[in-house]
Amino acid sequence: MKHQEIMLNTLIKESGLNGFSDEEIGDDHIYTGLETPMRADAFDITDEEKKEKIADLFGQIMDVMGLDRTDDSLNGTPKRVAKMYIEEIFSGLNPANKPKVALFDNKYQYNQMLVEKNITFYSNCEHHFVPIIGKAHVAYISSGKVIGLSKLNRIVQYYAKRPQVQERLTNQIAEDLKTILETDDVAVIIDAKHLCVSSRGIKDDTSATVTSYYGGAFNTPAKLAELQNYINQ
Numbered sequence: 609m610k611h612q613e614i615m616l617n618t619l620i621k622e623s624g625l626n627g628f629s630d631e632e633i634g635d636d637h638i639y640t641g642l643e644t645p646m647r648a649d650a651f652d653i654t655d656e657e658k659k660e661k662i663a664d665l666f667g668q669i670m671d672v673m674g675l676d677r678t679d680d681s682l683n684g685t686p687k688r689v690a691k692m693y694i695e696e697i698f699s700g701l702n703p704a705n706k707p708k709v710a711l712f713d714n715k716y717q718y719n720q721m722l723v724e725k726n727i728t729f730y731s732n733c734e735h736h737f738v739p740i741i742g743k744a745h746v747a748y749i750s751s752g753k754v755i756g757l758s759k760l761n762r763i764v765q766y767y768a769k770r771p772q773v774q775e776r777l778t779n780q781i782a783e784d785l786k787t788i789l790e791t792d793d794v795a796v797i798i799d800a801k802h803l804c805v806s807s808r809g810i811k812d813d814t815s816a817t818v819t820s821y822y823g824g825a826f827n828t829p830a831k832l833a834e835l836q837n838y839i840n841q
């Protein structure tokens with residue numbers, strides 16, 4: 609897996625992915641796999657060290673753009689950005705921040721579909737580092753185990769707090785839920801707005817992107833119709 613990712617990265621650097629330029633990869637939001645591309649040494653330094661480095665480097669970006677960092681308004685910005693990156697908006701890159709999920713036995717013998725809908729999330733596009741704002745709908749049919757409802761929400765937030773592409777976010781949530789719940793009967797639908805599409809580039813303010821993952825029983829017309837009915841209510 610790692611080897612493949614590195615090869616793919618090299619390929620992109622040398623010739624662009626399938627002949628696409630860096631610009632095209634960004635604007636067409638091409639994504640390269642289920643795993644967030646991370647280097648093996650990603651956690652060799654501590655969060656505190658990361659914050660110091662990012663603050664220093666972000667300060668340099670501001671300098672290059674000609675901003676006067678002695679101004680009281682800008683003075684603390686590099687540190688604020690670094691803290692926000694590591695502790696908040698990109699905290700989902702660190703597996704240490706993964707929500708702890710306890711499984712419960714399905715005492716009530718509830719074996720129908722459970723849908724947690726309209727989970728609001730904020731993520732960031734990995735091609736442009738500007739926000740993706742959306743709602744996730746998550747559903748599963750218990751195989752005998754259940755999890756607390758707030759955990760579904762927390763799993764969505766964890767994967768959202770990474771540089772993302774929507775397809776990967778959808779699949780990462782689905783794969784994790786399948787593992788946790790020990791079932792293939794999992795569905796994830798994400799409806800989101802990408803600020804890199806609305807505020808720049810093509811500047812389309814009305815379009816939204818919908819992605820879905822339907823596992824196991826959700827591929828039957830009856831279950832799919834039931835799920836869509838709940839979501840549309």
Ligand SMILES: [Zn+2]
Nearest residue numbers: 733735736804
């Ligand atoms: Zn983008």
